Amino acid sequence: MASSLRAFVITCNQLPLSRGPRGRPSPLLPAIVPPPAPPRKRARARAPRSGVRAAASPHHCPNARSQELLNLLHHGLRRRFDSAVAAILIVAQISLPLPFANWNPWLIPSANAVLYSPETKIPRTGELALRRAIPxxxxxxxxxxxxxxxxxxxxxxxxxxxxxxxxxxxxxxxxxxxxxxxxxxxxxxxxxxxxxxxxxxxxxxxxxxxxxxxxxxxxxxxxxxxxxxxxxxxxxxxxxxxAPGLSFLLPEQYLKYPRLTGRAVVEVTIERGDGSTFFPSAGGEPKSFASIQVVLDGYSAPLTAGNFAKLVTDGAYDGVRLKCANQAVLSDNEIEKYGYSVPLEIMPSGQFEPLYKTTLNVQDGELPVLPLSVYGAVAMAHSMDSDEYSSPSQFFFYLYDKRNAGLGGLSFDEGQFSVFGYTTVGREILPQIKTGDFISSAKLVQGRDRLILPDES
CATH class of the missing domain: 1.20.120.290 (Oxygen-evolving enhancer protein 3 (PsbQ), four-helix up-down bundle)
Incomplete structure (x- = not known):
């Protein structure tokens, strides 16, 4: 191996160098190219910028010529060294198996491993995400x-x-x-x-x-x-x-919160704040109000979905105004003290119970069972006091846009919020909502039997 490598390097050093832009030697590969063009004429030396002309002396010419020869020798040695290094790297890459046995993961940052992977398979619809979440x-x-x-x-x-x-x-x-x-x-x-x-x-x-x-x-x-x-x-x-109930036991300290032990459906009626109309995509008549159905998933987010379901039954969202942000429609009630301050709750894919008070490191491959990267996902905002807790009552509809996501289709906020359901009916209404529109009513139309309140446990 050593002798063949040495012979290959010597052979490469005898070849002319490839030239990149502006005739500069390429630092990558020895080239098998036609002989180089004749050297260009040297430019005349300029006078020193000090303004004092150098006196002509017969001793100056030999010194200048020697310096020029030294420079040419230096550049020639540098070119041969670059060629030798390139040749060694080529032979090493051909000889070693791929991937390298001692592969070091820092060579490709893990920060982009999942977020930019075209092969990332996540549910693209709320229906698919909900179906996969059933235990x-x-x-x-x-x-x-x-x-x-x-x-x-x-x-x-x-x-x-x-x-x-x-x-x-x-x-x-x-x-x-x-x-x-x-x-x-x-x-x-x-x-x-x-x-x-x-x-x-x-x-x-x-x-x-x-x-x-x-x-x-x-x-x-x-x-x-x-x-x-x-x-x-x-x-x-x-x-x-x-799946008549949860497939795991909740930690004892969280039994004080309302919890949803299965699925529930909430119907949200939204009215215009300025008297204009909504336009249903199915060809119905424009109206000043529109209905949206949200399926809550207690299998993956029992505390978050349970708190939201209780707020709905208490009428806490009736009359709450909405405001539009970048890729989201939020309920404008973050300062109201309804509901429980529920810990951040996210179930990782492949796990049997949620994680609490921690986000997922999506960049290292952790993906949630209920992804945010679905148009119409419903999640709780963060608490104003701590990112380890969700807001007691402020929620948002996520308007996923693949143009603002990684190549793998993942939102840059993936794994950071407690997603607890998806819009399954009325998704076409979400992009029409404007700041100032309000929730005229929110009703729990299915799943009341799956909602367990603290005094009922």
Whole structure:
């Protein structure tokens, strides 16, 4: 290895140098190029700037010529040294396996590892994020993963891999058939009859896996998309039946807070402050008010969602004005003392319980189960006293914009706030909200039975 390297370096030193811009030698590689152009004529020496002319002397010429020769020799040696270093690096890179055995992570800063990774896979819709957050049976999660893989395959333009899609559906059908007893056995007895109906609908019913398989064989992407959405909705309903409560125990010191042990739905009615109208995207008539539905997720943020649900039932948000900020619509009530000062609550992906009073280091690969990087995400603002706590009552709708995110699609605020739900109905209203609009009413329309108050525990 040493002898071959030495021979390679000597050979490279005998080659002419490549020249970069303005004819300067390239510091990177010895070049195999045509001989260099003839040297340019030297410019005449200028007089010293002191204004005193140097007296001509026959001794000055030999000294100047010697200095010029020394300079040329110095530059020549420097060029050969640069060529040798470049050659050594090339041979070392070719000889060593990649990645290097002693790879040092500081060579590429971890700060950009996830935030700018194009392969970062996070839910792109609130529905998908909510479905993934359900703590369900392992068989149902496997079926869900197979079907969600089809969602990615459908995004491929032109020639779609229908063969792979067919394989995913057949895999889901096999899991459903072999794991039927486990799937239904995970449902509480009082809900098992409903679960059996949903299971039959998923496997053989209209809009189930069999119909999805037929649509794939027809290679009709529209039918596949509709059938896939129907099957995933049925999967989510089954998973919700399998998760009657929290899959973890809350720390004892947090039992004094309200908590939501599942899902709940809040309907928020917003009115214009200036008398203008909202324009529904579905072609409805413009109105001075609009309704938005928010699904609260107590599985991943029981304290934050519970506090918000209690405030809604108490009417704390009725009449509260809204204000618009960069990529957010906030409730303008940060100085009001409603609600509990709940600790910052974020569940990392792959974990079984939330973290409290700490943010996630997204740059090192930590991702939340409920990401902020989804249009219509609902989160609590930080407390005015400490970033370790959420505001007792001030919340915001996050207007995610991929143009203001990293290449991986992650918001630069990802992992910094307690996200507790998503806007599922009325997302088209969010960008129309203006500062001065107000919440005329907020009602808990589903999930009151999942809300546990401190005096009820």
């Amino acid at each position: 369900a049976n392992a068989n149902m999660k496997a079926i869900q993963d197979s079907l969600e893989d089809i969602s990615y395959l459908l995004r491929i333009p032109q020639r779609k891999p229908y063969g792979s899609m067919e394989g995913d559906v057949k895999k889901a059908l096999k899991i459903a058939a072999e794991g039927k007893e486990s799937i239904l056995g995970s449902i509480p007895e009082q809900l098992r009859e409903k679960g059996s109906v949903l299971y039959a609908s998923l496997v053989n019913g209209k809009g189930g896996l069999q119909n999805l398989l037929e649509a794939i064989k027809e290679k009709d992407p529209d039918k596949v998309s509709i059938g896939l959405a129907s099957s995933l909705n049925t999967v989510a309903e089954l998973e919700l039946l399998q």
